[in-house]
Amino acid sequence: MNSIPALEIVIVLTTLSLLSYKLKILDLYGTLLAATIGGIVYLTVGRIGIFLLTVFVVVAGLFTKLGYDRKSLVGAAEPRKGLRGWRNVVGNGLVAAAAAIAYALAPQYSEVILSGYIGAIAAVFADTMATEVGLLQKKEPILIIGFRRVEPGTPGGVSLLGYMGALFSALILITAYLTLGGSNPLAPHIVGSSVVAASLVGTTVDSIVGQLLQGRYRCESCGKIIEFSTHCGRVAKLVKGYRLMDNHAVNIVCSLSGAVVGAAITLLFYSTV
Numbered sequence: 001m002n003s004i005p006a007l008e009i010v011i012v013l014t015t016l017s018l019l020s021y022k023l024k025i026l027d028l029y030g031t032l033l034a035a036t037i038g039g040i041v042y043l044t045v046g047r048i049g050i051f052l053l054t055v056f057v058v059v060a061g062l063f064t065k066l067g068y069d070r071k072s073l074v075g076a077a078e079p080r081k082g083l084r085g086w087r088n089v090v091g092n093g094l095v096a097a098a099a100a101i102a103y104a105l106a107p108q109y110s111e112v113i114l115s116g117y118i119g120a121i122a123a124v125f126a127d128t129m130a131t132e133v134g135l136l137q138k139k140e141p142i143l144i145i146g147f148r149r150v151e152p153g154t155p156g157g158v159s160l161l162g163y164m165g166a167l168f169s170a171l172i173l174i175t176a177y178l179t180l181g182g183s184n185p186l187a188p189h190i191v192g193s194s195v196v197a198a199s200l201v202g203t204t205v206d207s208i209v210g211q212l213l214q215g216r217y218r219c220e221s222c223g224k225i226i227e228f229s230t231h232c233g234r235v236a237k238l239v240k241g242y243r244l245m246d247n248h249a250v251n252i253v254c255s256l257s258g259a260v261v262g263a264a265i266t267l268l269f270y271s272t273v
């Protein structure tokens with residue numbers, strides 16, 4: 001635990017909650033859950049933790065709205081004008097929240113767990129950016145396994161621009177981490193390597209799991225293949241993957257892979273010096 005004044009925590013979390021709600025990044029329940037996770041992170045990982053989480057939510061939120069009309073036109077935009085709910089918060093924040101709690105429980109491993117925490121965020125940040133930046137390109141993405149061209153927004157679809165988006169988010173996260181200067185427990189080269197690796201691995205894992213396991217449905221009214229179990233106001237038929245493996249579950253796997261990679265790289269650096 002650290003000794004951050006309670007007043008600071010209340011003011012910062014209230015301000016961030018109002019902003020994410022007013023800017024329509026998160027809906028009401030999404031905002032409340034994010035504020036809860038934010039509180040946990042603030043009390044455990046501290047200022048650096050809340051700062052990185054905020055950078056992810058704000059930048060990913062803005063890029064979701066970037067070119068929204070064009071993304072809608074190809075049918076691949078986030079629903080509800082990019083407004084995200086509590087399920088999105090669980091998918092993107094659960095592993096980071098667990099890492100934050102572990103950070104407080106096992107202070108003797110703080111560097112490695114912090115690296116896992118950052119890796120968890122790096123992975124979902126990169127995956128969101130890969131999707132949202134990738135959707136801006138005209139060319140269709142290719143499937144990560146089999147390289148077949150697919151419709152934009154298809155789970156498993158990847159593109160060069162998407163991976164550049166992932167690297168861009170890694171750069172933003174590393175810059176954000178280094179901005180906090182002297183309070184950094186992790187050296188720049190360690191943070192740099194684990195964030196880049198967690199971003200690329202997380203994005204790739206998300207695509208592979210998305211292509212192989214994510215539930216896909218056919219709407220029996222309009223015939224469209226969709227990621228949601230309802231369409232046109234009725235229940236759609238499962239045609240591929242698993243019902244439990246929805247987009248949010250895939251995000252949890254993505255985040256977990258980033259946490260493992262982030263922690264492993266830091267462990268590697270510490271065991272070789």
Ligand SMILES: [Zn+2]
Binds near residue numbers: 221222231
């Ligand atoms: Zn339909």
